[in-house]
Amino acid sequence: MAQKSKVIEYIDEALEKSKETALSRLLFSYQGITYPITICTAETFQALEHFEARREDIVLASYPKCGSNWLLQIFSELICTISPQKYEHPEFPVLECGDPEKYQRMKQFPSPRLLATHLHYDKLPKSIFINKAKILVMFRNPKDTATSFFHFHNDVPDIPSYGSWDDFFNYFMKGQVSWGSYFDYAVNWNNHLDDENIMFILYEDLRENLSAGVKQIAEFFGFSLTEEQIQTISDRTTFQAMRAKSQETHGPIGPFLFRKGEIGDWKNLFSETQSERMDEKFNECLAGTSLGVKLKYNIHCKA
Ligand SMILES: Nc1ncnc2c1ncn2[C@@H]1O[C@H](COP(=O)(O)OS(=O)(=O)O)[C@@H](OP(=O)(O)O)[C@H]1O
Numbered sequence: 006m007a008q009k010s011k012v013i014e015y016i017d018e019a020l021e022k023s024k025e026t027a028l029s030r031l032l033f034s035y036q037g038i039t040y041p042i043t044i045c046t047a048e049t050f051q052a053l054e055h056f057e058a059r060r061e062d063i064v065l066a067s068y069p070k071c072g073s074n075w076l077l078q079i080f081s082e083l084i085c086t087i088s089p090q091k092y093e094h095p096e097f098p099v100l101e102c103g104d105p106e107k108y109q110r111m112k113q114f115p116s117p118r119l120l121a122t123h124l125h126y127d128k129l130p131k132s133i134f135i136n137k138a139k140i141l142v143m144f145r146n147p148k149d150t151a152t153s154f155f156h157f158h159n160d161v162p163d164i165p166s167y168g169s170w171d172d173f174f175n176y177f178m179k180g181q182v183s184w185g186s187y188f189d190y191a192v193n194w195n196n197h198l199d200d201e202n203i204m205f206i207l208y209e210d211l212r213e214n215l216s217a218g219v220k221q222i223a224e225f226f227g228f229s230l231t232e233e234q235i236q237t238i239s240d241r242t243t244f245q246a247m248r249a250k251s252q253e254t255h256g257p258i259g260p261f262l263f264r265k266g267e268i269g270d271w272k273n274l275f276s277e278t279q280s281e282r283m284d285e286k287f288n289e290c291l292a293g294t295s296l297g298v299k300l301k302y303n304i305h306c307k308a
Pocket residue numbers: 067068069070071072073074075149152153154156212242243244245247262263264265266267270
């Protein structure tokens with residue numbers, strides 16, 4: 006039997022812990038942000054402060070459900086294309102998840118290391134900026150993000166479920182979900198999207214033109230690829246291709262994680278009042294800001 010990958014091993018362990026965790030006990034707060042006890046600990050956050058980033062590290066930053074696993078796959082393919090070996094994650098690739106000793110082990114990993122993270126900008130380890138690692142920040146419209154988040158909780162059998170979509174919506178709006186408020190996350194990133202070494206990408210743009218997105222990403226991170234190679238990577242990272250391989254890459258959780266991959270699925274869940282409440286929140290926090298414009302809210306979040 007093939008050996009389980011580090012990713013599947015980690016997910017299996019997290020699901021075991023989730024089984025015994027009631028929704029009311031799922032979250033703990035660390036420095037003002039809520040995280041799930043099933044995959045995050047205060048000890049790991051403390052150890053993370055001493056994490057030594059490298060200039061060659063590739064940081065993939067996104068709020069949960071905005072496409073982190075998609076970017077990880079694109080980069081695994083990019084690395085494969087320029088090296089003779091298949092890329093295997095040597096560790097669960099979400100930087101802040103795992104045991105506190107992981108950062109010691111990571112010192113041995115070859116570059117480039119893929120570091121996915123859902124941390125808010127101001128919670129990222131300082132060495133990322135000091136050592137000038139490049140960061141790709143992916144955003145997705147908040148209505149589809151909330152929709153995906155809700156389904157993940159309520160569809161995966163071993164993850165604590167919310168009583169109803171209405172319940173989840175209220176928690177999401179208050180920021181009482183894993184990794185805190187989408188809107189706080191967005192406000193926190195807003196002033197840094199044009200900083201040196203940071204590239205912004207919108208989930209919806211990547212969905213609409215994957216090969217153009219892959220090309221831009223490759224250029225920003227200094228991968229020199231032919232058109233044919235870009236096309237091959239794009240073909241391997243469509244939603245359909247990733248969903249088809251999801252059991253192999255993520256185990257039983259795969260088909261739930263790669264659920265629909267659509268733009269506008271929120272219209273199947275949001276009531277008119279909920280949609281208006283989110284519009285108000287967007288106007289309050291992001292309208293007229295640089296990120297507010299980049300999110301194309303009026304295109305993706307209006308019925
Ligand atoms: N290739 C591709 N194309 C389009 N969409 C994709 C792709 N890969 C992942 N996804 C969608 O991303 C959503 C999961 O986001 P994350 O990977 O960030 O989830 S997690 O927070 O790390 O659990 C989840 O969204 P929903 O389908 O709306 O639930 C995934 O389907």
